[in-house]
Amino acid sequence: MAKVNKLSYEFLKGLWDQNPILKQILGMCPTLAVTVSVINGIAMALATTFVLVFSSFLISIIRKLIPNQVRIASFIVVIATFVTVVDYVMRALFPEMSKLLGPFIPLIVVNCIILGRAEGFASKNNPFRSLLDALGMGTGFLISLLVLSSIRELLSSGTILGFQILPKGTPQLLVMILPAGAFITLGLLFGAANLYTLVRERKEKEVIITKYINT
């Protein structure tokens, strides 16, 4: 695994190899709760990415000052402060956007992607790498939420981002808007992601075996 230490990999690993939703199974609570419509998914992912980038960067800067025993408490204080600051600034300067995102902001504090990256990455790596890692994880989160919310919005109301996609009169599955629909869709997505990884690994193995036999 030579690519592990490359700088570009710090960003790219969040997109698939260590995708926070599909591979690390982090941040399930907001994922299941907000993906009823695509616009909600995008809003949540952007707000989370914003907090993730800033808290990862800051935690990485002060990582050497924090004693091991109180690291989690320190991270939480930093993250909660950022979330509150974002909330206040948005309510003061962009009341319209705040109305749209309002209910999501407090949810970010408990999003374990942020604490997970602070603990798993930012506390062990330099600020620049942490920044790339946070951006990558945020993008991976955005992609997963987009896929999940598109499926749910399409099946529950026949629209994507409010535009009619399926012909009017197509039966609408109310279950997709309810928590059960979220679990079912997410489970199938996990299955698809694992199947893809499995098939790819098997192909790689076959290539190695045929090479070995040929020599």
Added chain:
Amino acid sequence: MKTIIQMVVVLTVISIISAIALSEISSWANPKIAQNRAKETEKAIFRVQPKAKSYKKINQSGLELFQVFDENNKPLGYVLTYEGNGFQGKIRLIVGLNDSLNVISRVEILEQVETPGLGNKITEEPFLKQFENLLTIPEIEWVKGSKPTKPNQIQTITAATISSKSVVQILNEGISKLKDLKQKGLL
């Protein structure tokens, strides 16, 4: 011993910095937020009383209450903002009523933190439309899963019954306070 002191010092310093940052932000943002809120309320007054041309604030028992007038300065009715508990937190709404407080002209939700995608449908038109020209006597009622049959009933949103019920409860509470004031001749 050294680590214990370090632990205490680091955590205290981080908390102090965080507290200073938050109190600074809050004292900077709060007046702006209040301003936004007042502006929004003013806009909402004319949305829930579409025929109104001017309004006057009424200071009565701590309520945020306005009397509205038409173009001939004839009183049209009242606008009340009122808040109460929803499913997850406070719901703040604004309601327009006629002069005798028995018909609603329109309701709008000003602030809410209901579940995105489910409870927050109370801010959407299909739900709010039900309140237009709704009777408030004896009080507003809700029905679940079927179309309303009486002129004082609304239908709750599927999968968001509690949020829908909360809106009805908040309205009933606010309106009954107004009716009390009216009876005492204070309005």
